[in-house]
Amino acid sequence: MAKETIFSKIIRKEIPSEIVYQDETVTAFRDINAQAPTHILIIPNKIIPTVNEVTPEDEVVLGKLFTVAAKLAKEENIDKDGYRLIINCNGHAGQEVFHLHMHLLGGRALGPMLSR
Ligand code: DGP
Numbered sequence: 001m002a003k004e005t006i007f008s009k010i011i012r013k014e015i016p017s018e019i020v021y022q023d024e025t026v027t028a029f030r031d032i033n034a035q036a037p038t039h040i041l042i043i044p045n046k047i048i049p050t051v052n053e054v055t056p057e058d059e060v061v062l063g064k065l066f067t068v069a070a071k072l073a074k075e076e077n078i079d080k081d082g083y084r085l086i087i088n089c090n091g092h093a094g095q096e097v098f099h100l101h102m103h104l105l106g107g108r109a110l111g112p113m114l115s116r
Helices: 006-011 058-073
Strands: 019-022 025-028 040-042 082-084 102-105
Touching: 006 025, 006 040, 019 058, 025 058, 040 058, 058 082, 058 102
Parallel strands: none
Antiparallel strands: 019 025, 025 040, 040 102, 082 102
């Protein structure tokens, strides 16, 4: 059984966060350390620690991360100007929370994709 992180507490509303979307399989909430005017984390309610643990049975819920991202981008009014979706995996990518999450970033020009 995968280990819980702070994100499980957010899903269960045991700690405060600004949840902007939730259903039976996906939760989205504003990042506590926003890197852009819009910075939302979109996560499966099921604990998947990293992309390395993704299995074929996760394909539906992970596809839903994209439909929720598109809906939220529209609601945040960043869909036309553009935005970036990021999923970090393990140390070289800087993953800090081991509950797979998609960052939705926008609201300003985000610059080059990678720092050098
Ligand atoms: P990553 O580096 O990809 O694992 O990103 C983890 C993100 O999670 C980071 O941008 C900060 C955010 N985060 C960590 N703890 C909390 C929390 O308790 N609440 C909220 N809203 N965001 C958090």
